[in-house]
Amino acid sequence: MNPFTYARPTGIDEAVSLFTPDSRYIAGGTNLLDLMKENVTHPEQLIDITRLPLKDIEETTDGGLRIGALVSNSDLAWDARIEQHYPLLSKAILAGASPQLRNMATTGGNLLQRTRCYYFYDADTPCNKREPGSGCPARDGLNRIHAILGHSEQCIAVHPSDMCVGLAALDATVIVKGRDGERRIAFADFHRLPGNEPERDNTLADGELVTAVELPAENFSTHCAYLKIRDRQSYAFALVSVAAALQLDGGVIRNVRVALGGVAHKPWRNPEAEALLVGRPADKAAFGELADALLAGAIGFNDNQFKIELARRAIVRALSDAVEGAV
Amino acid sequence: MTVKTSPVGKPLDRVDGPMKVQGQAKYAGEFPLPGLLYGHIVNSTIARGRILHIDTRAAEAVPGIEAVLTHENRPPIASYDKPYEDDDAADGSPFRPLFNDRILYNSQPIALVVGESLELARYAASLIKVEYQTEEHATDLLTNLDQMSTAPADLPGPRGDAKQALNNAAVKVEVQYTTPVEHHNPMEPHASTVHYLPDGTLEVYDKTQGVQNCMRYLEDVFDMEGQIRILTPFVGGAFGSGLRPQHQLPLAVMAALKLKRSVRVSFARQQMFTFGYRPRSIQRLTMGASSDGQLQAIYHQAIAQTSRFEDYTEQQVEWSGMLYKCPNVTLDYQLVPLDVYTPLDMRAPGGTIGVYALECAMDELAYAANIDPVELRQKNFTDFNANEGKPYSSKALLECYEQGAERFGWSKRTMAPRSMQDGHQLIGWGMATGMWEAMQMPASAKACIDATGKLIVSSATTDIGTGTYTVMTQIAAEAMGFPMDQVEFKLGDSNMAKAPLQGGSFTVSSVGSAVQKACQELRMKLLDTVQQTPASPFSGKTPDEIDFADGWLFIKDAPEQRVKLTDIAAETGALEVEASVEPGEVRDGYATGTHSAVFVEVKVDEDTGMVKVSRVVSAVAAGRVVNPKTASNQIMGGVVWGVSQALHEETQMDHNLGRFMNHSLAEYHIPVQADIGDIDVIFVEEHDEIVNALGSKGVGEIGIVGVAAAVSNAIFHATGKRVRDLPVTLDKLM
The missing domain is CATH 3.90.1170.50 (Aldehyde oxidase/xanthine dehydrogenase, a/b hammerhead)
Incomplete structure (x- = not known):
């Protein structure tokens, strides 16, 4: 860990004004401190935002919820409004990390956690995401936990979050604040694919601070499922995860959403394919078609070919489970 | 017995437990x-x-x-x-x-x-x-097999003619298993x-x-x-690290x-x-049996990695020559040197790998011969170690099968794979035998009475969390005839009486025997000392006729005749005895071992391949159990690690870089609480006067041996798939 300075502002504008190119905002620190200790990230300044007034969950005028960026993952998952109206989000959060980590980790920080690629974490190996241009040993190395969709020559890492998979399915909006004011970013546009800039995980501009996440009124509380497939029952990142949400009308699909985790550099959706299912019976044939569409163009590597078939099965299973209720 | 109630055999709490939970126990880096x-x-x-x-x-x-x-x-x-x-x-x-x-x-x-x-x-x-x-550099065992050479291990020579017996066998399995590198990670x-x-x-x-x-x-x-x-x-x-x-x-x-x-x-x-680990290995087994399941021949070859500077060997294949009755056995052990560090003993070194392969192959043989897996093992039971040409001092393995199967409910099992489904969950029941050696090493201990009349016993052993402090206190208390709270055991100082490494499940056997002897001799010395006094009421009394209570030495039949221990200590200076124990000659005529029968239930999701071990019964025969609580802890820890070996653990190396890459506890998986179901430990007591004076065999390793095989066999029963490459991750079940 390199020496750094530390600031603890109390206001949002003050926090944003303190930002310099080698600064990092820190809240729960559950990922950033690891990255610093592992010599992956070397901020010269940490701006501690835990005193900022971003800890509330409030109802929005259009019937949704606005979640402050500093609401802890635990508080969010166990919030009565979330449990009742957005069970998919609650289940996705509780599928991630461990109780201790969820107590510390925040809503904003969860969005910004970085990949778990082994090479990214080992500063003594090449990695284009950590050190642009140094190479990607994962392509020909250990890639069982890596991407099958949306990867590039430069990077095959995946986004590790569960919460974000739920937020992607719910069409959340990310609210950010920078020196030039506030911006609203559709969840699908917040994270990005690696392309030729794998060092950039998201579309935040330098110094922009996530202040809130907004959930729309449409909550899929009747039919939803979060299915996480992993190598052990807890405290493991998803090999594949599926956030599935349905609105049904007597067994007929009125609306469907599916987001995938563990397969790409961002939560993976295909709204066009989802739209094609509207009006179809909620059965395995329809779910299989959506799975095929979501996985179209999937390319695996040496160790992770299995994820393609696994994802297909998981999508069908999660949607089938969602037909039964909120599971 | 010279004591009213012996603490040996009682499930006592750890004597160092309060210190540990209060954070007062200091570790090397503290x-x-x-x-x-x-x-x-x-x-x-x-x-x-x-x-x-x-x-x-x-x-x-x-x-x-x-x-x-x-x-x-x-x-x-x-x-x-x-x-x-x-x-x-x-x-x-x-x-x-x-x-x-x-x-x-x-x-x-x-x-x-x-x-x-x-x-x-x-x-x-x-x-x-x-x-x-x-x-x-070269770091991949599988692509460097042309570099292999015979390991410098003292294997038993071929017995009978395995090749011919295999040709003639009515039932045959020929299988290869691979096991990964694992790191100890205490x-x-x-x-x-x-x-x-x-x-x-x-x-x-x-x-x-x-x-x-x-x-x-x-x-x-x-x-x-x-x-x-x-x-x-x-x-x-x-764990060996x-x-x-x-x-x-x-x-x-x-x-x-x-x-x-x-x-x-x-x-x-x-x-x-960045140092020792369990070596990656390839295990090749060919087994032949008569149509009724009598083993005729076993060929077991192990190929394992080592460094270029040391030839690390462990007992990987010997088990196949000693666990069952089999007239024709050929064992082979090869090493491949690579640009890696030397492997290192890790919980039940060799047994964890070799018995995994043997016991999976036995399950495959059971299915080839259409015989119940427990019955196949019972049929091939032997109380004779053919590798050594000696009978076992004790081997209550048949009782382990019987009691383990009974507790597990094995009789309700249906033989066919995929025959016990429950909703999306495929249920599988599998079992395996476990075995470890019951060794003894030379060891010494010192016993003395301090100024307060307390018994202080010491030896330069360690307590790696196994309960050494506790069981040595129990053994000393029994041998001396003192209550537990009047005994203190000290360890972990190189200036203390000579002790072997703490490993191989031989600490109770070795150090425990020395502690017992030192205390028995101190008891004699105390009696001798009081007998020196003119007209001593203790004259002519034997050690069996005296006893201790509340800091007094007294005559059992005449408790009023007593001497205060602190007075003896004050008058004669410190009363101190150092005793050494070597393995007894009586052992020479026998083979010694601990045995177990492990029964496992798994639930495998039919779509995703996710495996959950829902329950385990481990029936263990390890002689006299000094402390059923700490011993049971050891078996449970071993079972958890066996589940880990079966489903989770693997240090993954990038062979392009020649570097281990999942070097954290987030990515190097061991089970979490949610992965472990019920673990039921049964101790099948053995009365064994040959193994050592305590009759106790040690339980540090036996808990893990066989567990990975039982889990793998259960997964086969659930899914009909034989995954012969550990760990059994869900992608291999798809």
């Missing part, structure tokens, strides 16, 4: 010392080659950094192999840290940065620049705190399973005979000698992957 400096190790980033240049200037320029040690400026160390050969060394040339510019494996220690704080040392270490001359990382004393001698708090092993190692490597004392009061798990001195120890000593200061060096978790 002892505070005035002016202590902290070292951080720099590791190589290539697998093979030479260091051309290390630029340490930036690190040395950091305020608070006292030194950067490399092969160029370290203090003198021995150059020949002999001084580095510790009690658990493999054949060959032991690794010599910072000896020269050669890189023998990736992540080898190449420098030590020493500073006023750990954080500072770690930061300065990140500023060091190393220039290498890289050479081509919760407590290795650490050494070196106290530099004013006279230049060293007291070292070290995490080890052998304080005298580490003392001799340092004495020899640094030419400091009589100037080293090792202290290890507590160990936070070791502390059987050899690990490199943080000599590095910390180098820094202390160079700076004439006290120094601590601890491994970061990532650095726990």
